[in-house]
Amino acid sequence: MDDLLAAVRAGDLRALRDLLVLEDVPTIVDELERLDAVSRAIAFRALPKDLALAVFEDLDAELQGELLDAMRQETVAELISGLDPDDRATLLDELPASVASTLLAALSPHEREMTTSLLGYPPDSAGRRMTPQAVHLPVHLSVGAALDHVRAHEADAEMIYTLPVVAAGREVVGVVSLRRLFVTDPQVPLREVMSDPIVVRATEDQEVAARSVRDHGTLAVPVVDGEQRLLGLFTVDDAMRILEHEESEDFARTGASEPLRRPYLATRVLDLVRSRILWLFVLIAAAALTVNVLEHFEDTLAEVVTLALFIPLLIGTGGNTGAQAVTTVVRAMALGDVRFRDLPRVVWRELVTGALLGTALAAVAAVPVTFLVGGDIALVLALALVIVCTLATTAGAVIPMVAKKVGVDPAVVSAPFITTLVDATGLIVYFVVAQAVLGL
Template sequence: MGATETWDLDGLKRILRADNLRPEQAHELAARLAEPPIQDVVALVERSDPTRAALVLRLLSRRRSIEVFDALDPRHQADLIGALQNRDIYEFFDELDPDDRVSLLDELPAEIAEALLRQLDPGESHVTEVVMGYPKGSVGRRMSPEVATIYSTMTAAQALEKLRRSAEDVETIYAVPVVAHDRKLEGFCSFTEIFTADDDTRLAEIMNPPVYCRAHDDAEDTARWFLPLDYLALPVVDDTDRLVGLLTWDDAQDIVEEEDSEDSARSGGSEPLQQPYLSTPVAKLVRSRVVWLLVLAVSAILTVQVLDVFEETLSKVVTLSLFIPLLTGTGGNTGNQAATTVTRALALGDVRKRDILQVMWRELRVGLMMGALLGAIGFCLAALVYGVPIGAVIGCTLLAVCTMSATVGGAMPIVAKSVGADPAVFSNPFISTFCDATGLIIYFLIAISVLGL
């Protein structure tokens, strides 16, 4: 079965690559698109340019085309908007959940976003605008406002009937917030608890104490503490504790995945693509990288300036230049290790901004121990080949550079978070440049002192 599906997908790709698609090929393509699992069709769309991807969506059945479009990243959806016909656009947009609509609208030009909003019916337009009313990065921006209203005074039978009637209109019926008549959150029930209870049992008797978040809470922080709880959904309340929506488990997982991808990209000196690599235009790939390369190129001038200042020292002891790559590389790697560890701890909530002194003290000791070990090895090897004085310079420099790099690398992500910047931005690229420049200064100062230059 797997081999047949793979062959079929390869055939689809060959047809899509054709410059001129004949009518009989379109019929063949439509027939083949009805066969593979939905995830294979999503993969096909993600690997196609917008024009061909739009063609695939038009040839799918209505249900499958909506499922495929809904599975795409918002940035990819936005790229497809220009290649789709107006009728297709409105249909796909109307079928999206309110939070997914808002994510797509954030990627579109204002005039297109306004046109899409105008074509929604009043009810769908209202719930979409509710989500759009919350700031970007907040839980409210990622929640679903479509929630079944279940009261604590209801019996299990009444609640089941209410869920049955509203199942098609709400995000989920498997995690049920229980509210008072003024919509203040009172408790939480699973569908199983309601289904297995006696018909005349009131929800107030079986509901659990509510675990909830507020609509203005940070989406990433909330998602990270919510996922390990293994709940299907998390009630979202406003400042007066009234229920305004649900954050589902899969939406929380998407938030964490997006943030991890963003941190990974920025720690490597580029911007996140926010859509599959093969469907990303080359120009967009260039834009995601070139700014950071320019920033790093400018910052690397610091290293050149340091070498220029100590040019006379290098001319007296040329041997010192042989160890520059070793020392700068060791300092950068040490700082990157510390920064990556602390950035991850910040994301998981293990470290907070107020812990900066504790983190610096901890990383200072880690750097000191690593520096002592590497310095001892460096001293022995350099002393055997170039003499004891050079060995002493290398050993002392490794000790100082590792201590400095670990301390600074551990502190920078916390400093970044304190000033509202992304901790990942202050990770590998900037720390490497910083440690290169300061490491060279330390190196030449120790050399001048030990060698009497």
């Protein structure tokens, strides 16, 4: 990295080329992502043409758009035309409409038609991310004829390892792997070696399609329309990229910030601030509930000042318990382990879990608190811990599942929101229990 930076600062393209060609594509992408925008453009210009295209394909779409601004028009045209149609559609989504139109106009009619067909599907749909460059096999062929068909059309396909089998009207009736064709007698009819197809609809959410590829352990799945007609393939490389993006987005929102949409070191400090500041304002407003609760029970605190000693312990424990529950449930929802119809079972499991956790924590805390401040306060704290932990885990189960049902990203109602909610409700529980036990 030090040698790379030195060559960039010196503007020595030959030294840059000598350094970069020794590395594989993922390593070069990683190094470019660590550079600032100007240095990245200088280093990219030093790459040989074929290597530059491979590196460009692996960069995030936002960084691709940034690089295009620094390239000459003829170089931009070469890069855009060299992309696969699905990667090209992803890039064009990130560019201003006027720039995207100009780049589309520079493509050949065939490439432009494939790209615009993908852009016609809804954003974040499987159709938007599929490759239309797929070899399909007529169902009436023999295995030998199918192999001949693959050889004749492989140059126009992005991938040939998973092959859809189609009947009349391009209706998908099966799939077969290239390996299966190679190890089967050429005279065997294709329909005897094909498998039942696992397909996704073009309008289906891209994350659902990506999980289908991952869960079935396949290299690609056919993408079809409403009448089961073949439109393209949804490949494993796109599936893994989408899952990484979706999980990064959920992880960011669980921590009360917006996803960066680009590598950390390639993100400007101002963008880091923007990704976090709105959430902090929202959380500050929510935390005002805690202040109001304390003000409401000011007289109770004045009578038994000792109660104030255990407020941080109580709300901290409740918040942590709720955060554990919501993280577990959101993850289970993302993996498809639980659905909305499972809400009663999930609530019951988390309610029991919270009660048991609260009981265990109360038992541990009661002994030292009794010796420190007396049995009455220890009883108040123990009862409050059981109730607060039960409420926290139950809320952590209900809120994300209901949020998804009404169309809100479950990650948005994340651990910080659960923590803030539990802070306020936990204080109410604590003071109400104190009033009841201590007769205040």
